[in-house]
Amino acid sequence: MSTLLRCDNLCFTYGKGTPFEKDAVKNVSLDIRKGEVIGVIGHTGSGKSTLMQMLNGLIKPTSGAVYLEDADINADKSKLRDVRFRVGLVFQYPENQLFEETVRKDISFGPRNMGLPEDAIKERVKRAAEFAGLKSELLDRSPFDLSGGEKRRAAIAGVIAMDPEILILDEPTAGLDPMGRDVLLSQIEAYHNARNNTVLLVSHSMEDIASIADRVLVMNKGECVMFDTTQSVFSRSAELEAMGLRVPQITKITTELRKRGVPLSEGILTVEQAFDEIRAILKKEGRI
Amino acid sequence: MEFIKTENLSFYYESEEDEIQFDTVQNVLDGVCFSVKRGEFVAVIGHNGSGKSTLSKHLNAILLPTGGKVYVDGTDTQEEDKLYDIRRKVGLVLQNPDNQLVASIVEEDVAFGPENMGVEPEEIRRRVDKALKAVDMYEYRLHAPHKLSGGQKQRIAIAGILAMEPDCIVLDEPTAMLDPKGREEVISAITRLNREQGITVVLITHNMEETVDCHRVVVMDKGRILREGTPREVFSQVEFIRRHRLDVPQATELCAKLQASGLKIDKLPLDAKECIDLLSEVLI
Amino acid sequence: MIRDITLGQYFPGNGILHRLDPRVKVLMLISVIVLIFCTFNFFALSVVVALVAASVIMSKVPLKLYLKSMKAIIIVILITSLLNLFYGTGEAIAQWWIFKITQAGIRNAVFVAVRIISLVMVSSVLTFTTSPTDLTDALERLMKPLGIFKVKTHEIAMMMTIALRFVPTLLEETDKIMSAQKARGADMESGNLIKRIKALVPILIPLFVSAFRRAYDLAMAMECRCYQGGKGRTRMKQLRMHGRDFAAVAVVAAVLAGVILCNIFL
Numbered sequence: 001m002s003t004l005l006r007c008d009n010l011c012f013t014y015g016k017g018t019p020f021e022k023d024a025v026k027n028v029s030l031d032i033r034k035g036e037v038i039g040v041i042g043h044t045g046s047g048k049s050t051l052m053q054m055l056n057g058l059i060k061p062t063s064g065a066v067y068l069e070d071a072d073i074n075a076d077k078s079k080l081r082d083v084r085f086r087v088g089l090v091f092q093y094p095e096n097q098l099f100e101e102t103v104r105k106d107i108s109f110g111p112r113n114m115g116l117p118e119d120a121i122k123e124r125v126k127r128a129a130e131f132a133g134l135k136s137e138l139l140d141r142s143p144f145d146l147s148g149g150e151k152r153r154a155a156i157a158g159v160i161a162m163d164p165e166i167l168i169l170d171e172p173t174a175g176l177d178p179m180g181r182d183v184l185l186s187q188i189e190a191y192h193n194a195r196n197n198t199v200l201l202v203s204h205s206m207e208d209i210a211s212i213a214d215r216v217l218v219m220n221k222g223e224c225v226m227f228d229t230t231q232s233v234f235s236r237s238a239e240l241e242a243m244g245l246r247v248p249q250i251t252k253i254t255t256e257l258r259k260r261g262v263p264l265s266e267g268i269l270t271v272e273q274a275f276d277e278i279r280a281i282l283k284k285e286g287r288i
Numbered sequence: 289m290e291f292i293k294t295e296n297l298s299f300y301y302e303s304e305e306d307e308i309q310f311d312t313v314q315n316v317l318d319g320v321c322f323s324v325k326r327g328e329f330v331a332v333i334g335h336n337g338s339g340k341s342t343l344s345k346h347l348n349a350i351l352l353p354t355g356g357k358v359y360v361d362g363t364d365t366q367e368e369d370k371l372y373d374i375r376r377k378v379g380l381v382l383q384n385p386d387n388q389l390v391a392s393i394v395e396e397d398v399a400f401g402p403e404n405m406g407v408e409p410e411e412i413r414r415r416v417d418k419a420l421k422a423v424d425m426y427e428y429r430l431h432a433p434h435k436l437s438g439g440q441k442q443r444i445a446i447a448g449i450l451a452m453e454p455d456c457i458v459l460d461e462p463t464a465m466l467d468p469k470g471r472e473e474v475i476s477a478i479t480r481l482n483r484e485q486g487i488t489v490v491l492i493t494h495n496m497e498e499t500v501d502c503h504r505v506v507v508m509d510k511g512r513i514l515r516e517g518t519p520r521e522v523f524s525q526v527e528f529i530r531r532h533r534l535d536v537p538q539a540t541e542l543c544a545k546l547q548a549s550g551l552k553i554d555k556l557p558l559d560a561k562e563c564i565d566l567l568s569e570v571l572i
Numbered sequence: 573m574i575r576d577i578t579l580g581q582y583f584p585g586n587g588i589l590h591r592l593d594p595r596v597k598v599l600m601l602i603s604v605i606v607l608i609f610c611t612f613n614f615f616a617l618s619v620v621v622a623l624v625a626a627s628v629i630m631s632k633v634p635l636k637l638y639l640k641s642m643k644a645i646i647i648v649i650l651i652t653s654l655l656n657l658f659y660g661t662g663e664a665i666a667q668w669w670i671f672k673i674t675q676a677g678i679r680n681a682v683f684v685a686v687r688i689i690s691l692v693m694v695s696s697v698l699t700f701t702t703s704p705t706d707l708t709d710a711l712e713r714l715m716k717p718l719g720i721f722k723v724k725t726h727e728i729a730m731m732m733t734i735a736l737r738f739v740p741t742l743l744e745e746t747d748k749i750m751s752a753q754k755a756r757g758a759d760m761e762s763g764n765l766i767k768r769i770k771a772l773v774p775i776l777i778p779l780f781v782s783a784f785r786r787a788y789d790l791a792m793a794m795e796c797r798c799y800q801g802g803k804g805r806t807r808m809k810q811l812r813m814h815g816r817d818f819a820a821v822a823v824v825a826a827v828l829a830g831v832i833l834c835n836i837f838l
Binding site: 348350372375376379382384388390391392395396399400401402403404405406407408409412413416430432434445448449452 | 584703704705733734736737740741744785786789790792793794795796797798799800804805806807808809810
Binding site: 043 | 568
């Protein structure tokens with residue numbers, strides 16, 4: 001897979017030159033490849049939100065650079081908007097940004113800003129709504145009449161409609177109930193599979209990350225402390241816990257059992273995998 | 289003796305107008321019989337729109353039933369002249385911590401409730417300090433709320449209710465907007481209040497891990513109570529929980545699956561530790 | 573960023589001005605403002621300037637913050653001074669086209685500039701050294717006599733308290749909404765005036781929606797905490813006058829007398 005987005009020694013300091021000066025992001029260098037799903041974890045204030053906003057040029061790094069296909073995104077200010085169309089960012093609680101009279105108009109806000117012709121906009125709205133799981137009869141309703149979960153999906157569709165090569169979602173499942181969360185995650189996964197674009201998912205839910213990510217980026221105190229496959233990151237549970245982060249409960253259980261001598265694989269991420277391995281052991285011993 | 293009791297509580301919005309645009313989900317209640325004993329820690333779970341939030345707002349007369357009755361400490365919540373008596377006995381903490389703090393300084397905010405109740409100044413001071421200490425926020429008493437973390441703000445909101453010295457605190461999804469650290473802070477604060485000060489707690493949530501330590505879990509769907517029991521009794525019914533769009537802890541799920549494929553398990557585990565203990569006994 | 577606005581922000585501290593009774597501070601501010609506009613000669617003005625400078629120093633708030641709040645109105649000062657400069661009557665010192673500068677014009681320009689600067693400085697002293705809650709508290713108590721004219725003093729003070737509490741929250745929210753719309757390609761920096769005003773719609777609508785939702789939540793939260801208006805309400809913090817408060821009143825009274833004397837005799 002080829003590198004799509006590259007961060008080179010990225011730093012950002014809030015309130016530079018004031019008594020409130022604070023390093024939000026320190027020397028972050030990383031490569032993001034085309035078509036991968038990256039989970040981003042770290043607790044509030046670890047710099048992950050700042051980092052995400054640097055990736056689409058909303059925040060300009062104090063030093064270092066972001067390269068989108070080898071072009072420095074901050075080199076030409078007039079091209080920044082085009083970068084934002086290619087690197088789509090869905091903020092936390094995105095339903096708070098809905099503003100148009102109808103859902104359709106709201107979703108077309110992005111494509112219209114791109115200067116697309118009307119029929120292309122129409123096509124994009126339709127496709128984005130489908131990906132986000134919005135029923136077509138909702139498109140002509142006011143976004144303020146939708147339920148909480150529908151509003152969230154409408155807002156996400158508003159970014160998907162720009163057809164970004166990289167889609168960044170900042171805590172897309174926050175505040176949803178378990179069912180809403182599962183549905184949204186599977187939609188994101190389906191969208192990724194259909195478009196083969198790159199997805200960055202910021203989440204506090206390790207279970208969500210474990211179920212969807214190929215690689216996991218761990219931020220702590222403004223630094224990127226781990227960036228590796230999901231399995232290897234979650235098998236370093238002791239280090240994560242020292243940073244105040246958890247691992248999925250199932251990973252914690254199987255890691256501990258493995259430590260006590262049960263022959264399980266390292267970094268088990270799902271209940272299904274744990275169940276299969278334990279059942280196999282029990283079968284072999286003739287216990288079930 | 290029940291401290292709070294609802295009898296066949298029903299609630300629906302009379303007209304479209306009443307249905308405030310901010311809660312677009314139609315939260316109705318349909319014959320709910322719910323009770324809480326003094327000193328109990330009860331969790332009410334259900335997916336969004338199951339009616340659990342609507343129920344919570346009936347417990348301190350923010351909403352009044354359209355059918356049936358709600359009694360708080362023996363008083364009918366529809367008795368208008370007892371309204372403030374009821375609200376000082378049952379405090380309600382809401383979901384969004386930002387939207388329930390009134391003042392720009394933590395201690396002034398906590399004082400808001402007792403000030404409204406006409407408590408003497410020295411007594412307010414004592415209650416504010418006590419409430420802030422109870423939620424471990426005393427050292428932040430002179431801070432501005434907007435500079436605190438979500439978990440800290442939510443604990444200030446709890447302190448604001450505590451300062452009214454209620455018998456019972458109802459929390460309507462207090463952790464839904466918090467990060468894991470904030471969640472833990474809030475849950476451990478309310479657990480402590482229940483254990484150490486004997487305050488009755490009703491916790492509305494859809495996060496199952498938060499309910500593991502409570503006395504009783506009540507499952508709601510479509511405005512009705514479906515089932516209640518100890519956390520272990522409720523979570524052992526993995527299929528039932530799943531069917532009602534809720535989660536079971538992964539530890540419980542794993543063991544339930546093993547149980548279904550023939551492994552003999554007497555007591556399904558609720559958390560990682562219990563699961564590890566159980567499985568190491570089986571596997572080693 | 574929007575969040576950096578300092579005009580009217582409390583700077584916690586423990587200096588003498590921080591500890592003064594807020595009612596005294598509000599009354600002092602009002603008398604100093606009156607003073608500023610009652611100075612008709614340079615002596616009187618310098619007495620006032622000295623008083624303002626003294627209070628700035630005594631506030632123990634970094635000068636930088638004062639300058640920052642000054643930055644917001646520097647254009648107002650420039651424009652009013654320039655207007656005054658050219659509107660003087662009398663003999664022209666310099667003249668160009670329809671503009672002429674007279675001695676009176678220069679005098680007026682300097683006066684206006686010094687007055688506005690003093691005004692901003694002294695108001696900032698109050699807002700830097702007095703917490704917003706103390707301020708509304710003081711106003712509520714000072715306005716109490718207006719109650720006999722059926723003015724709802726408690727309600728006004730409550731509204732101010734809530735407004736102060738929610739200003740930072742809404743500023744932060746504005747910032748967030750702006751970023752979110754920019755992420756969808758909203759262009760707020762280019763185009764003519766009409767285009768720019770139009771570009772505000774995607775920000776203002778969500779902001780209003782959120783403000784109303786917050787108001788709805790807050791009203792409910794206040795009801796949960798037994799709020800029933802000002803009737804029967806007590807306050808945790810009682811305001812009591814101390815020696816330092818009387819001393820402060822005395823100083824301001826002395827300066828007031830001094831200025832009146834300067835105005836009459838000089």
